Amino acid sequence: MADPHLRLQEMIAKLKNLNFRLTPQRLAVLKILAASTNHPSVEWTYEKVKRTFPTTSLATIYKTIALLKEVNEVLEIRFSESSRFDGNKPYPHPHMICLKCKKIQDPDLIGLEKLTEQATQLTGFQIVDHRLDFFGLCPECQIKGSPTVIP
Amino acid sequence: MADPHLRLQEMIAKLKNLNFRLTPQRLAVLKILAASTNHPSVEWTYEKVKRTFPTTSLATIYKTIALLKEVNEVLEIRFSESSRFDGNKPYPHPHMICLKCKKIQDPDLIGLEKLTEQATQLTGFQIVDHRLDFFGLCPECQIKGSPTVIP
DNA sequence: GTATGTGCAAAGAGTTTGCAGGGTA
């Protein structure tokens, strides 16, 4: 993962450059997204921010994340039920998703570029984005009946 | 693509074997999903079925597709906005998705198995499903301002 | 004949939006 502190500074710089204001609530969201490897959900981020700012609203979390998406400082991983976010690596990359505990992990795969080339040549598409998800059971969930934790 | 007539027969056989009833509405949905290469949405399927059965309800389309998902005779491609379906190839495969006209196409890519193996070995996940989507502009949409058609 | 499927309307979940009041630069 990228250095969380560095990522936070990058995010702050981006927002300042674009003349967006750095409110305490926003800063709290940035910190969480910059440092998390667990691909937080909106709800999880909301609960975490509320520990510091109990009056924070869900709408503010949504609005802040929408802003970060707009300036490409967070990657949204959309599922039909809800979305998960990655502010540490805000660019497309493969994910391993545990169907039981909902953990999301980033494997370093080699060869995805080759597939992208093939796809381009076969279809003539001008590719601007991609998404590769593997679904299954993580090592922990293969063994015990681990609790379902949705980050 | 698989032979649409054959696919329809397979779907019918599956439902009969499991003692589900073959209503005219259901049959209409099966026909559409077995024969379509455009990865229909629920809404598109609904409009198409209504031409033959004007009193059909959206709920029936949803219920029929849910049934087909349950017996693995249709692949659901979920997006946060809505889902698209493939009854012709009801198993995981890569998709090319045009961001403009919403067309979805199936490229025959070589090498995805290698990535799956890598992912398994790197993470220890027991993989049961995957999804690979490429997003971009199809050849038509790269040129003209083609109309946005959502199947 | 009987259980299953249909159609309508209402409920549900996650997300977005409008607006009045409050805080940043």
Add this chain to the structure above:
DNA sequence: TACCCTGCAAACTCTTTGCACATAC
């Protein structure tokens, strides 16, 4: 001080559900 941001509640979209009536087998 001026404008942007927050927080609350209502709205929105896609999908699911409950229930009375209809119908496939």
